[in-house]
Amino acid sequence: MRHLLGVADLGGAEGIEEVMRLTDSFVEVSERAIPRVPALRGKTVAWLFYEDSTRTRLSFETAAKRLSADTMNFSVSSSSVKKGESLRDTARTIEAMGIDAIVVRHASAGAPHRIATWVDAAVVNAGDGWHEHPTQALLDIYTLRQRLGSLEGRHIAIVGDIKHSRVARSDVWAFTAMGARVTLVAPPTLLPPSLEGWPVTVSQDLDSVLSTVDAVYLLRMQHERMTEALLPSLREYTACFGLTNQRVELLRDDAWVMHPGPMNRGVEIAADVADLPRSLILDQVRNGVAVRMAVLYLLLGAGSDLVPPPATPKEDSVV
Ligand code: NCD
Numbered sequence: 001m002r003h004l005l006g007v008a009d010l011g012g013a014e015g016i017e018e019v020m021r022l023t024d025s026f027v028e029v030s031e032r033a034i035p036r037v038p039a040l041r042g043k044t045v046a047w048l049f050y051e052d053s054t055r056t057r058l059s060f061e062t063a064a065k066r067l068s069a070d071t072m073n074f075s076v077s078s079s080s081v082k083k084g085e086s087l088r089d090t091a092r093t094i095e096a097m098g099i100d101a102i103v104v105r106h107a108s109a110g111a112p113h114r115i116a117t118w119v120d121a122a123v124v125n126a127g128d129g130w131h132e133h134p135t136q137a138l139l140d141i142y143t144l145r146q147r148l149g150s151l152e153g154r155h156i157a158i159v160g161d162i163k164h165s166r167v168a169r170s171d172v173w174a175f176t177a178m179g180a181r182v183t184l185v186a187p188p189t190l191l192p193p194s195l196e197g198w199p200v201t202v203s204q205d206l207d208s209v210l211s212t213v214d215a216v217y218l219l220r221m222q223h224e225r226m227t228e229a230l231l232p233s234l235r236e237y238t239a240c241f242g243l244t245n246q247r248v249e250l251l252r253d254d255a256w257v258m259h260p261g262p263m264n265r266g267v268e269i270a271a272d273v274a275d276l277p278r279s280l281i282l283d284q285v286r287n288g289v290a291v292r293m294a295v296l297y298l299l300l301g302a303g304s305d306l307v308p309p310p311a312t313p314k315e316d317s318v319v
Contacts, residue, residue, distance in 0.1 A: 003116045003123040004295055006132040007173040016141060016178060022294035023142050023287070029066065030290050039301045040069035043100040048091065048115075049126070050076050050106045055261050055285055056126050056135070060103050063292035067301070072099060087111060088118050095119045100300050104128070122299040130225065133166040136260055137174035139291040140217070143284045144175075147256055148214055152179035157209050159185040159241060160219035160268050163192050164226065167260045168219060172200055183209055185241065189230040206241055210250040215280075217258045218243055218268045234267055243269045248276070256280050 001009055010016050029037055045064040049057055064071050074094060076082075081090060091102065101122040104112040109131035116123040127133040141151065148154055156175055162168045162184050175182050176199045183201045184191065195202065203209050210216060221234070231237050238244065243257065248270070251257075257269075257279045265271040274281060 001298055003112075003125075004134050004299065005113050005116060005123065005125045007134050007137055007170050007177070010134065010138075010174075013177050013179070016138070016174065019138055019291065019294050019298065020142055020145065022297060023138075023290045026066075026290035026293040026297075027287070029293070036066050036068060038068045039297055040064070040067040042070075043067075043300050044070040044072055044098060045101045045103065045296065045300075046072035046074060046094050046099045046121075048074050048076075048094065048102055048104045048106075050081075050104075050111070051127065053105055053126070055288065056105065056133075059285070059288040060124075060126065060135075060292050060296075062289050063296055066289070067293055067296055069100075069296065069300070072097070087114065091115045091119055095121055101296065124295060124299070127166050129166065130164050130169070131166050132170045133260075134170050134174075135288070135292055135295055136167050137170035138295070139284055139288040140171055140258065140260075141174055141178060142287045142291055143258070143280050144215060144256070146283065146287075147280065150179070151175060154180045154214040155183065155212055156180050156215045156217060157183045157185050157203075157206075157213045158217045158219065159206060159243070161190045161221050162186050162219065163190050163230075164222035165219050171217065172198060176200075183213070185209055187231070187237070187241065207247065207250060210247060210255075211252065213251070213255055215256040215258055216243065216251065218263075219260070220262060220264055220268060238267055242267060243273050245270050245272060248273050251278070258284060261285065 003009060029035055047057060061071055099121050101124060102115060103124045103126050104115055105126040106128050109129035111128050112123050112125040125132055125134055144151060158168050158171060172182050183203055185203050185206050259269060259281050263269055263274055265274055
């Protein structure tokens with residue numbers, strides 16, 4: 001894999017399995033007293049985030065540091081982008097300083113793909129518009145496998161603003177590649193204009209779907225991407241499609257609740273439901289670091305010692 005721009009770059013179930021195996025090793029590293037290995041020592045990873053982010057950015061940054069890579073932080077709001085510098089010039093300027101990978105988040109679908117044609121560095125898509133968010137899909141699969149074992153034959157419902165969700169697009173391809181069945185539940189106005197070619201079933205009836213799923217995956221209403229009024233009101237949305245305290249009772253005892261964050265408690269998910277023992281929302285965040293370590297290692301670390309035994313505190317302080 002030269003870049004990770006979308007789920008297709010992972011090479012199907014086999015490629016995803018490889019990331020899962022590597023992630024197991026990095027989960028082990030993350031649990032050590034000193035959660036750091038020298039795998040990417042001497043490599044530099046830069047962030048190019050044109051859109052807001054809490055989890056994804058901190059997660060990539062932590063992942064790179066735990067692999068001993070150097071990091072270059074680029075903040076669009078205080079950069080020459082504000083003076084009109086183009087995406088191409090910005091990417092090439094950063095590369096000229098000597099970097100091995102760029103992690104990109106951008107409001108336009110395809111921006112990371114364009115960057116990949118302009119630079120030699122490996123490019124990782126950390127979310128491009130409505131299009132894809134492949135590392136989110138990987139951490140979602142890892143989190144589900146911790147609870148379900150395999151995804152083969154499992155049923156997952158993705159509920160809410162599918163239309164504007166890059167998470168939904170990456171998850172659909174990744175979950176089905178691993179053998180799961182996916183049902184999208186949303187009002188017609190929050191579904192993509194065409195679902196041709198999507199390996200999913202669609203429902204408008206959340207209540208009847210809930211009792212049949214192994215996991216329900218809620219999405220935020222992505223108002224920043226809506227150019228027209230797509231809902232009569234948020235209250236009505238919650239009444240029909242929110243995972244309310246009453247509705248969560250329809251889930252089987254062994255079914256799980258997920259959300260990529262940021263949550264709007266009280267809209268797509270009731271405040272209490274997000275904190276139930278069956279909620280995997282913080283597991284998703286936790287696993288995100290190890291998954292991103294695996295991705296950066298696959299792109300940059302081939303040949304280096306993967307996970308050497310824990311360093312003694314004295315050795316590590318020299319690093
Ligand atoms: C999502 C994103 O930015 O695509 N968040 C994330 O990365 N965990 C989902 C969202 O913004 O609703």
